Amino acid sequence: MSGGLPPFQRFLDGNREVVWRFLVSSVGRNEAEDCFQETFIAALRAYPRLRSDSNLRAWVLTIAHRKALDAHRGRARRALPVADPSSVPDPVEPAPAARDDELWEAVHALPARQRSAVVLRYLADLPHREIAVAIGCSEAAARRSLHEGLANLRKVVPA
Amino acid sequence: MSAEIERALSMGPSAAEEASAAAAAAAGRLTARIAASGLADVGYASVESPFGTLHAAVTSRGLVRLAFPEEHLDTMLERLAGELSPRIVEAPSLLDPLRRELEEYFAGRRRAFELPLDWALIGPFGRRVLRKTAAIPYGGHLSYAEVAAEAGSPRGARAAGNALGSNPIPIVIPCHRVLRSGGKLGGYGGGLDRKRWLLELEGALAPGR
Numbered sequence: 001m002s003g004g005l006p007p008f009q010r011f012l013d014g015n016r017e018v019v020w021r022f023l024v025s026s027v028g029r030n031e032a033e034d035c036f037q038e039t040f041i042a043a044l045r046a047y048p049r050l051r052s053d054s055n056l057r058a059w060v061l062t063i064a065h066r067k068a069l070d071a072h073r074g075r076a077r078r079a080l081p082v083a084d085p086s087s088v089p090d091p092v093e094p095a096p097a098a099r100d101d102e103l104w105e106a107v108h109a110l111p112a113r114q115r116s117a118v119v120l121r122y123l124a125d126l127p128h129r130e131i132a133v134a135i136g137c138s139e140a141a142a143r144r145s146l147h148e149g150l151a152n153l154r155k156v157v158p159a
Numbered sequence: 160m161s162a163e164i165e166r167a168l169s170m171g172p173s174a175a176e177e178a179s180a181a182a183a184a185a186a187g188r189l190t191a192r193i194a195a196s197g198l199a200d201v202g203y204a205s206v207e208s209p210f211g212t213l214h215a216a217v218t219s220r221g222l223v224r225l226a227f228p229e230e231h232l233d234t235m236l237e238r239l240a241g242e243l244s245p246r247i248v249e250a251p252s253l254l255d256p257l258r259r260e261l262e263e264y265f266a267g268r269r270r271a272f273e274l275p276l277d278w279a280l281i282g283p284f285g286r287r288v289l290r291k292t293a294a295i296p297y298g299g300h301l302s303y304a305e306v307a308a309e310a311g312s313p314r315g316a317r318a319a320g321n322a323l324g325s326n327p328i329p330i331v332i333p334c335h336r337v338l339r340s341g342g343k344l345g346g347y348g349g350g351l352d353r354k355r356w357l358l359e360l361e362g363a364l365a366p367g368r
Contacts, residue, residue, distance in 0.1 A: 007236040007247040008199065012186055020182035025171055036185045037192065044198055047246055103164065104172040122168035153164055 004052030008044060015057055016040075018124045019064050025107065025119045026068040031075070035067040042067075058133035061124065065116045065134055072112065106156040113137070114149030121146050194250035201239055202250030205232075206258050209265055210353055217253050218243065221275030225257075225328045227349045242280060261330070267360065270297035272331045280327040287311065288322040295336040298361045302340040324348050330357065 005011075019039055023032040042063050050059070107115060116135045120126045126134065132142035171178070193199050201223070203216040211228035214235055223243070226235050236247055256274045263269035278286055287310035295301055301309075307319035323334040329349055335357040339345040347354035358364040 005240060005245040007240045008245055009190070009203075009248045010233070010236065012189070012248070016186040017178055017182040020185060021171055021178045024178065024181075029172075033185055033188075036182075037189055040186075040189050041193070041198065044193060044246060044248075048200075048244055103167050107168070118168060122165060123171050125169075150161060150164065153168075154161055157164060 005047065005050060006056075008047055011043075011047070011056055011060075012040060015060050018057060019060055021123045022061060022064050022119055023068060025104070025123045026065075026115060027071040027075075028108070031071045035064065035071050039064045039067050055130060055133060058126070058130040061120060061126070061130075061134040062136065065120075068116070069112050103153070103157050106153050109156075110149050110152055113145045114152065117142055117145040118149040118153070190248045190250065191252075193248050194253055198246075199248040199250065200244035200246040202248060202253035203236065203239075204249060204251040204254040206254060206261060208261060209356075210349070213261075215254050215257055216247075217250075217257070218277045218279070220277035220279070222257055222328055222331060223277040223279055225331060227329070227353075257331075264330075265360070270361075274331075276328060276331070284310070284312070284318070285322040285325065288319050289326060289332050289334070292323065292326075292334055292337060293332050295333060297333075298363050300336045300338050300358070300363050303337055303345060304340055306337050320346065333357075336361075336363070 006014075016036075020032065020036055023035045023039070027035055039060065043060050050056075107118060110118065113135055117131055120131045120134055121128075128139050128142050128146070131146070132139040135142065135145070137145070194202055197219065201216050201218055203214060203224075206213045206215050206225075213228065214224075214226040214230065214232050215222065216224040216235070216239055224235065224239060226232075239247055260269055260272050260274055264272070278289075281289060288306055291306050291309040292301075303316035303320050303323075306323070307316045310319060312318055319337075323337055324346060326332055326334040326348065329335070335347060335349075335354045337345065344351050344354055344358075355364060359366045
């Protein structure tokens with residue numbers, strides 16, 4: 001028995017947007033779709049084993065955070081120089097609107113934990129406690145990652 | 160100018176502006192994929208009927224629940240999550256067989272349902288009662304006492320009535336075909352007007368009685 005977990009559909013309805021926003025900001029629009037599907041498929045598989053008092057939003061963002069890391073690693077691999085560049089898909093994303101090019105390129109270039117902390121804080125509007133759960137660290141470490149991430153963005157993006 | 164960076168961050172990249180619609184579309188593709196690959200334990204959808212919008216749920220075994228319009232969808236889903244599995248997704252395609260058979264039934268073109276049923280929500284006594292009920296032919300009826308006797312019930316007509324009243328798959332398991340001795344309608348979970356309507360459709364009652 002799974003006592004008290006909401007039906008998966010309601011969990012999906014309630015968290016799809018925060019996960020989508022997190023992924024678009026972390027990996028870009030093109031890879032967000034695959035990461036989104038993989039995140040919720042993984043969540044569905046594990047769902048009945050969850051405790052009903054779990055923080056479902058932080059839990060699913062933990063999964064999304066890991067899928068985003070995988071996507072970044074995959075992109076890094078694809079971006080390695082190869083003998084025949086035409087034999088691999090173009091790793092370069094189509095440019096988003098000019099207004100935020102620079103900022104979001106800088107966000108994507110942050111170390112993984114800082115990137116997730118920044119995105120979870122500002123895009124997903126999560127409290128520090130939930131950011132800590134999602135990226136698997138202490139609350140103090142989450143605050144530090146967030147602080148460092150912002151400091152790095154300030155260096156790169158002249159306001 | 161950290162405040163400006165923070166403001167820009169909270170707005171998201173331009174691709175996130177359509178987040179609400181894009182997330183809904185991605186979730187729709189996800190549930191279609193889940194339904195097609197059998198990853199969920201329960202699929203549900205709404206089904207139109209002359210009584211209004213019914214809610215139905217199906218497992219890999221078959222139809223497990225059919226609810227009249229008054230039953231709140233979330234109440235039904237929460238019960239299914241507790242009693243069967245929380246791995247429940249909206250999956251209209253999985254209810255296509257029910258939709259087709261109900262449409263034929265309500266049009267008077269179908270006298271027996273053929274889609275598979277899942278009896279998981281029905282206890283041992285309820286199963287005996289409802290299996291006997293399922294065997295009552297279209298256009299026929301039995302009394303509560305007769306169903307109780309056929310189910311081998313030591314508890315009699317009242318216990319059979321309770322089992323019929325908690326039938327999780329009304330219409331398809333035709334508990335409307337069980338009447339009081341002497342021909343009075345008795346009770347019905349979906350309301351007596353619907354019981355009468357179904358019996359008239361099947362020709363077991365004269366119209367307008």
